[in-house]
Amino acid sequence: QAVDAIAASAEARAVRTVMQSMPMMAAFAAPSAKKNRLIHDVKGLGMSRLPGKLVRKEGDKAVADPAVNEAYDFSGVTYDFYMKQFQRNSLDGRGTTLVSSVHLGKKLNNAFWNGQQMAYGDGDGQLFVRFTKSLDVVGHELTHGVISHECNLEYQDESGALNEHFADVFGVLISQWKKKHTAAKATWLVGKEIMGPGTKAKALRDFGPGKAYENDPNLGTDPQPKHLRDKFVGSFDNGGVHLNSGIFNHAFFLFAKAVGGYAYNEPGAIWYETMRKLSSNSQFIDMVTTTQMVATKNHGSGSKQLKALNDAWKAVGF
Ligand code: ASN
Numbered sequence: 001q002a003v004d005a006i007a008a009s010a011e012a013r014a015v016r017t018v019m020q021s022m023p024m025m026a027a028f029a030a031p032s033a034k035k036n037r038l039i040h041d042v043k044g045l046g047m048s049r050l051p052g053k054l055v056r057k058e059g060d061k062a063v064a065d066p067a068v069n070e071a072y073d074f075s076g077v078t079y080d081f082y083m084k085q086f087q088r089n090s091l092d093g094r095g096t097t098l099v100s101s102v103h104l105g106k107k108l109n110n111a112f113w114n115g116q117q118m119a120y121g122d123g124d125g126q127l128f129v130r131f132t133k134s135l136d137v138v139g140h141e142l143t144h145g146v147i148s149h150e151c152n153l154e155y156q157d158e159s160g161a162l163n164e165h166f167a168d169v170f171g172v173l174i175s176q177w178k179k180k181h182t183a184a185k186a187t188w189l190v191g192k193e194i195m196g197p198g199t200k201a202k203a204l205r206d207f208g209p210g211k212a213y214e215n216d217p218n219l220g221t222d223p224q225p226k227h228l229r230d231k232f233v234g235s236f237d238n239g240g241v242h243l244n245s246g247i248f249n250h251a252f253f254l255f256a257k258a259v260g261g262y263a264y265n266e267p268g269a270i271w272y273e274t275m276r277k278l279s280s281n282s283q284f285i286d287m288v289t290t291t292q293m294v295a296t297k298n299h300g301s302g303s304k305q306l307k308a309l310n311d312a313w314k315a316v317g318f
């Protein structure tokens, strides 16, 4: 290993020397740190017909369709968030184009990252309205793209719940960043703006101690556990990936509130670094220990941040 490291650093030095002796080449080789968005309309057709007709590209002015403009604006905010907070150039870190499609399916109550692009349903108009309407939902879907380029957490059971958790965390952090809301001021809700007139639920998910729904979890929200003892163990939803993520969402909420200030700064940085260190088969315990390792590295073993983190993990059963 040590020999490999020496060899690797010698190689890096050699590459750097070559780049320095060819400045033009290096300039051309550098990825352009600019956002590039494409928005398509799939006009009520299904996933197999993606992406559909191109209706707005980077630099084009707004169109009449609000779903197109929201997909454009919110994918732009998501790009800016990852660039400003983590110096990350798009989903792959190399400036990949952000591709979105709106009007997926008929009255579809969902939105997806399909491995290549985002696609948004219009909602049925009762439980949900169009899924582009919440910045945190757009941020959630795009974060699936970031995850797929980093740890690529397998979308099943514990690793799948962690995948959903990271998508929810960065989704809400992107909203908080856009609004400049502190952890104390933020709503900590996912999808508040997409809820339709036919439900009393306040959002899709709530990071806080409460539930996102009143009485009936079938009103368009995920009935998420907030403690490890309530972990869902059935096969529904790939082993409850949208349910068990709630345990981690709540821990992040407790941690960020205890640290104070903007959740997208110190807590967000620990989560981002952790996401990059995990692998496709990481389990709940790997998440906990990796955040502890990163918090210790960033803030020290006697820090208030590490203490707040340990308290948060304890509060949800770890
Ligand atoms: N909207 C859902 C999500 O991004 C779609 C799914 O079930 N994968 O998690």
Ligand code: ZN
Pocket: 140, 141, 144, 164, 167
């Ligand atoms: Zn998701």
